[in-house]
Amino acid sequence: GDAVLHLTAPGAGGVSVRVSDVSGRLVREFVAVPDTEGRCSLIWDGMDGGGERVASGVYFVRATDGDSVATEKLVRLR
Numbered sequence: 001g002d003a004v005l006h007l008t009a010p011g012a013g014g015v016s017v018r019v020s021d022v023s024g025r026l027v028r029e030f031v032a033v034p035d036t037e038g039r040c041s042l043i044w045d046g047m048d049g050g051g052e053r054v055a056s057g058v059y060f061v062r063a064t065d066g067d068s069v070a071t072e073k074l075v076r077l078r
Contacts (some may be wrong), residue, residue: 003074005042007059010058015040015065022058032063053078 019028027048034040035078042063054076061072 002046003044003076005059005063005070005072013065015042015063017042017044017061017063018048019044019059019061021054022060027054027059034065044074 004024014031014033017030017032020026023041028044029049032040040063042061044061046053056076056078058073059072059076063070
């Protein structure tokens with residue numbers, strides 16, 4: 001299933017999201033837009049930047065809005 005992360009982004013702009021594998025290789029990059037109260041729900045569908053489903057394993061999701069950074073560790077099961 002999809003991985004859903006909830007975070008609060010104090011800035012008004014978009015949130016840059018980077019998904020990387022355990023070796024630090026960038027798997028996917030996208031921008032999420034917070035709602036009017038700064039809450040942001042990030043949904044990662046388990047696909048890489050080329051539209052391929054990633055392998056099972058541990059991934060790190062790093063979201064930054066320029067001032068703050070949130071990092072989550074995900075375990076992806078096929």
